[in-house]
Amino acid sequence: MKAMVLHSTGNIDSRPLKYEDIPIPEISDGEVLIKVHACGVCRSQLHTIEGEWGAPMRLPLVVGHEIAGEVVKTGRRVSNLKIGDRVGLQPTYNTCNSCEYCLTGRENLCDRIERTGGHVDGGYAEYVKGVEQHTYLIPGNLSYQKAAPLFCPGATAYRAVCMAEPAPYKTMAVFGVGGVGHMAVQFARLHGARTVAVDRSKKKLELAERFGAVPVEYGDTEKLARLGIDDSIVFAPSDEVIAMARNATKKGGRIVIGVEGNVLDFDFRKEQRIMGCLVGTRNDVNNVLKLASEGRIGAEVAEYRLEEANEVLAKMKKGELVGRAVLVP
Numbered sequence: 001m002k003a004m005v006l007h008s009t010g011n012i013d014s015r016p017l018k019y020e021d022i023p024i025p026e027i028s029d030g031e032v033l034i035k036v037h038a039c040g041v042c043r044s045q046l047h048t049i050e051g052e053w054g055a056p057m058r059l060p061l062v063v064g065h066e067i068a069g070e071v072v073k074t075g076r077r078v079s080n081l082k083i084g085d086r087v088g089l090q091p092t093y094n095t096c097n098s099c100e101y102c103l104t105g106r107e108n109l110c111d112r113i114e115r116t117g118g119h120v121d122g123g124y125a126e127y128v129k130g131v132e133q134h135t136y137l138i139p140g141n142l143s144y145q146k147a148a149p150l151f152c153p154g155a156t157a158y159r160a161v162c163m164a165e166p167a168p169y170k171t172m173a174v175f176g177v178g179g180v181g182h183m184a185v186q187f188a189r190l191h192g193a194r195t196v197a198v199d200r201s202k203k204k205l206e207l208a209e210r211f212g213a214v215p216v217e218y219g220d221t222e223k224l225a226r227l228g229i230d231d232s233i234v235f236a237p238s239d240e241v242i243a244m245a246r247n248a249t250k251k252g253g254r255i256v257i258g259v260e261g262n263v264l265d266f267d268f269r270k271e272q273r274i275m276g277c278l279v280g281t282r283n284d285v286n287n288v289l290k291l292a293s294e295g296r297i298g299a300e301v302a303e304y305r306l307e308e309a310n311e312v313l314a315k316m317k318k319g320e321l322v323g324r325a326v327l328v329p
Ligand SMILES: [Zn+2]
Pocket: 042, 043, 044, 065, 066, 091, 152, 153
């Protein structure tokens, strides 16, 4: 099969992903083989490829963890999925089912978690394997391209917004309205919160405005103060943005951070609550799929060919992507 393979980490401009033929993954008991129809391009892959998060778990590696496709083969002891099913995978590839996190519905924090595109090869390829218990049926009215981003940005945004506890009488700010942020804006609006979108890019702010957000240009702290931000969500990977969000948020507010960054000069006097948000749980993913199939939220997607992955990631790095890019093999 064709895949975009990472052999060694390097700057994305040096095109570190190579378009190659590699063997189709072999499935074990409880696993299914999926023909990939779309795979979202996530910023976390940029960090892995450029070695920013340390050495990848293994090399060569196929990254990609928001995947939509079709079951083409089932392993033994697969009972609920069959050939032809339209399915998706999220960043969590497998969990232990027995640690305190798994037993309390927080399997995204599992002590023995395995990650798609980390422990096992991911979706920048024609085929990928999935574990039945972490493979999701895609509702019939959602295309593969629209469904793929629901598994990472969709579920992560959903989780972050729930953590920030929006309400119709509150104002919530989303800092960074890229792939995840543009979905967070939609979930905040669903909860009835007045939603404020903060970004550098005019195009991204226009998109957020279409989803009902009040646009604020990056750095316009006066406007943020006027709006009165109860709670904030940060999806822009920058210490500066985290600081801006904390300064803009009222005393007693919540700041949910879903990206790498440092919280500097913490002021206990404000009684703010700072929370991290990793990826969605199974429950989050299922809720997001349901909301999307009802037409209440949706990912804004742009399609690219699989072999364009390097260029797409380079665009993402420069902040030039609006919504979510998906690779189609
Ligand atoms: Zn992702």
